[in-house]
Amino acid sequence: MxxxxxxxxxxxxxxxxxxxxxxxxxxxxxxxxxxxxxxxYKKFNIIDNEKLIKDKIGIHNIKLKQQYYLIAGKKVYWEKMLYCFDYKSIVRKYMLQYKFFDKSYLANFFSYEILKNKKVYEILKSYDIIIPVPMDKIKKSSRGYNQTELISNIISRKGGIISGNNILEKVKKTKTQSTLKKQERKTNIENSYVVKCVDKVKNKKVILFDDIFTTGATVNEISKKLKQAGVSKIFVLVIAKD
Ligand SMILES: [Zn+2]
Known part of the structure; x- marks a missing residue:
């Protein structure tokens, strides 16, 4: 069916x-x-940060414990995070092709993989709006498309979730995150994003969509701004986790 x-x-x-x-x-x-x-490489793992913090004492599952300490140490502004794949092998190969080799049609494939997971589909539908991580304008025009926006648009259309493409803006030109060390990544993206339409996100439950989660510095910085703008809950959705 x-x-x-x-x-x-x-x-x-x-x-x-x-x-x-x-x-x-x-x-x-x-x-x-x-x-x-x-x-x-399919995972569809949900990291429930709220729950992890609540259960801080008494986590016996080593894997969960590792996940908790990986994100801890700095304040995390989102409630839940879901990653669909491990960023390895064939997943990495096709994500790189999608991103850098003009294969924008692969947006259909990645959104199909996300939406056909019934559990994920139901979760996504319970949120008010989906917001892709924006690119700066120069980068977007040289690549021709924002890869996160394309997938986010398909999820919005097929899943019946309001699209929030213009809610965030990247205002500071930053170095590519993958070329930097952990601490440099955090400093690099501080104050790089602004929430342009506060009225559209206030008291809303938001899906923040990005392609790859590495240290999580980008989605955490954006989540911080969204929370300051009055967003009630943030569900980070990423295709793959490095
Ligand atoms: Zn085939």
Missing amino acids: LELVLNFLFGIKKFHSSCIICGKLNENLICMECEKRFDK
């Missing part, structure tokens, strides 16, 4: 499509073989 809904959502006609990854004739957006290659 979900498959039918997705085919309808993504406008895929049975027997008239090809796999978005390998190009072989296929009735769904992605063929079984390619799906299997991605399945190995």
Whole structure:
């Protein structure tokens, strides 16, 4: 049933499509073989920061403990974070192609992977607005598109969630985060983003969407600004976690 809904959502006609990854004739957006290659790295893990803080004493699960201490040490401004994949192997390969090699059509693939997870779909629908992490204008015009915005737009359209593309603006030109060390990343992005339309986010439950989560400095800085603007809850959604 979900498959039918997705085919309808993504406008895929049975027997008239090809796999978005390998190009072989296929009735769904992605063929079984390619799906299997991605399945190995699928996580759909939710980090519930609120719960972790509440349960601080008494976490016996080592994995959770590690996650807690990874984000702790600095104040975290979002409540929950979900990552769909580990940023490894084939996931990394296609994310890099999507980002730097002009393969904007892969936005369909990543949003399809997110929306076809029923649990995630239900969570996303319980939020008011989806906001992509913005790029500075010069970078966006040289690349031709903002990769997070493209996916966020599809999730908004197919999932029926209001799109908040113009709510944030990147006001400071920053060095590429991946070239910096942890502390430098934090200093690099401080005060780089502003919330332009405070009235649109006040008391709202927000999905903040980014492509990759590494140290989390960017989404944390933006979450801080959103909270200052009166946002009630923040759900960080990322495709992959490094
Ligand atoms: Zn394929």
